[in-house]
Amino acid sequence: MIGGSEHEAEIHWVHVKAGTDDQLLVIGVLFDTTQYGSNVEIEHLWDVLDIGKPTTDEVFVTRVYDIMPSNPVFSHYMGSLTTPPCTEGVKWIVMSDPVTMGKMQLDEFRTSVALFDNSKVDEMGNTNRPRQSLNNRDIFFVNY
Numbered sequence: 280m281i282g283g284s285e286h287e288a289e290i291h292w293v294h295v296k297a298g299t300d301d302q303l304l305v306i307g308v309l310f311d312t313t314q315y316g317s318n319v320e321i322e323h324l325w326d327v328l329d330i331g332k333p334t335t336d337e338v339f340v341t342r343v344y345d346i347m348p349s350n351p352v353f354s355h356y357m358g359s360l361t362t363p364p365c366t367e368g369v370k371w372i373v374m375s376d377p378v379t380m381g382k383m384q385l386d387e388f389r390t391s392v393a394l395f396d397n398s399k400v401d402e403m404g405n406t407n408r409p410r411q412s413l414n415n416r417d418i419f420f421v422n423y
Contacts, residue, residue: 286377287312288385289407290321291361292343303360303369308346309377310385317381320345348376356418361408375420 288310296302310318320342352375359367392406 286310288380288388289373290346293360301366301368303366305360305369305371306343307371307373308348309374310380311377312382312385313379314382316379317384318346318379321380321384346378348374348378350376352376352420352422354418354420356416358411358416 286309290308290310292306292308294304294306296304354371354373354375356371358369358371359365360369389406
């Protein structure tokens with residue numbers, strides 16, 4: 280949730296600073312769904328996404344800028360990873376404007392995740408963790 284607006288999905292790109300194991304930067308892109316159509320830039324994600332199966336050496340290549348919103352407005356804050364071990368000290372950049380994906384694309388993703396052993400999908404098909412308090416974090420809004 281950003282500024283009181285909830286979105287239906289978010290993709291995270293997790294970066295580790297070269298030569299370290301713990302200096303992390305996460306870039307988040309929010310998604311809203313559309314009933315008709317799809318997001319062609321993320322369509323090939325589903326071609327390599329076999330949740331619940333062992334990781335292979337298959338390479339997924341995409342141009343991140345093709346998935347980013349055209350407006351370079353974002354929030355920046357220090358937080359934690361969203362999955363265990365929920366490591367603190369993570370630099371977050373979350374793009375403010377959502378992009379769209381097809382409802383069928385989101386449903387396909389949720390189904391794939393639900394089939395994974397020990398899946399954390401709730402009864403509504405959501406995979407997000409509950410909203411967290413700010414815990415005295417400063418959030419900076421950046422608008423170019």
